[in-house]
Structure formats: structure tokens, C-alpha cells
Amino acid sequence: MVRFVYNAERCTLPYDPEQRRPTTCLKCIEACPKSLLMFRPLKKKSPDGAPGRYEIYMAFRSRADKYCPSCLKCVEVCPNGAIRIKV
Ligand code: SF4
Ligand code: SF4
Numbered sequence: 327m328v329r330f331v332y333n334a335e336r337c338t339l340p341y342d343p344e345q346r347r348p349t350t351c352l353k354c355i356e357a358c359p360k361s362l363l364m365f366r367p368l369k370k371k372s373p374d375g376a377p378g379r380y381e382i383y384m385a386f387r388s389r390a391d392k393y394c395p396s397c398l399k400c401v402e403v404c405p406n407g408a409i410r411i412k413v
Contacts, residue, residue, distance in 0.1 A: 328394045329412040330384040334368060336408035339380045348380045354400040354409055355382070362386065362394055382409070 339348040348365060355363045368379045386393050400409050 327413070328390040328396055330387055330390060330394070331410040331412055332382055332384075333408045334379075334381045336406045337382060337404075338406055339365065339382075341379060351405075353403040353405070357399040357403040359397060359399065360393055360395070362390075363400060 340350050341348055352365065355365065362384050363382055364385055365380045365382055368381045384390060396411050396413050398411055401411055
């Protein structure tokens, strides 16, 4: 069973207050050949109080077995070790 494990504390999505969105990194999203990874606002505020922190999530997570071939490209490109794929 494929499981997407994400550590928001490790993920450092830089936030641009003018554009109100993360503007850099997102390497995992760009690397995913199946376009399964997306970002959304974190519900709770970050410890440093920065507004609008974001988190990465996997679309169709409950059906990851069907859609994610466990290629590990997202894991390999992440500079912070914020993503693991468990099989
Ligand atoms: S393991 Fe591959 S297909 Fe699955 S989410 Fe990561 S990059 Fe996408
Ligand atoms: S590659 Fe890693 S640090 Fe960059 S957005 Fe994805 S999870 Fe966050």
C-alpha cells in the first residue's frame, strides 16, 4: 500500500506576501510525473507567526495505490527531507 508522508515542519515553502502564495521551491510538485502533488494553506499558523504558510498534499491520497507508481521523484528533489513514500 502506497502512503504519502509529509512533514510540514521540515517543508520550507517561502511565502510571498504580495502574491499571497509560495513562489519558490515546490520542487516536489514540479517533479511529480503524475501531477499528484499540490499545495494548500496550512490550517494552523506557523510557529513564527508567518501568515499563510502552505503545505503539500497528495491528490487522491486514499487511492494512492492506483495513481502513484512510487517513483520517489518527489522524495529525491526535496531539499529538506520533508516527504517520504511508504510502500
Ligand atoms: S512517488 Fe512519484 S508519482 Fe508518487 S507522488 Fe512522488 S513523484 Fe508523484
Ligand atoms: S520539495 Fe520539499 S521543501 Fe520543497 S515544497 Fe516540496 S516538500 Fe516542501
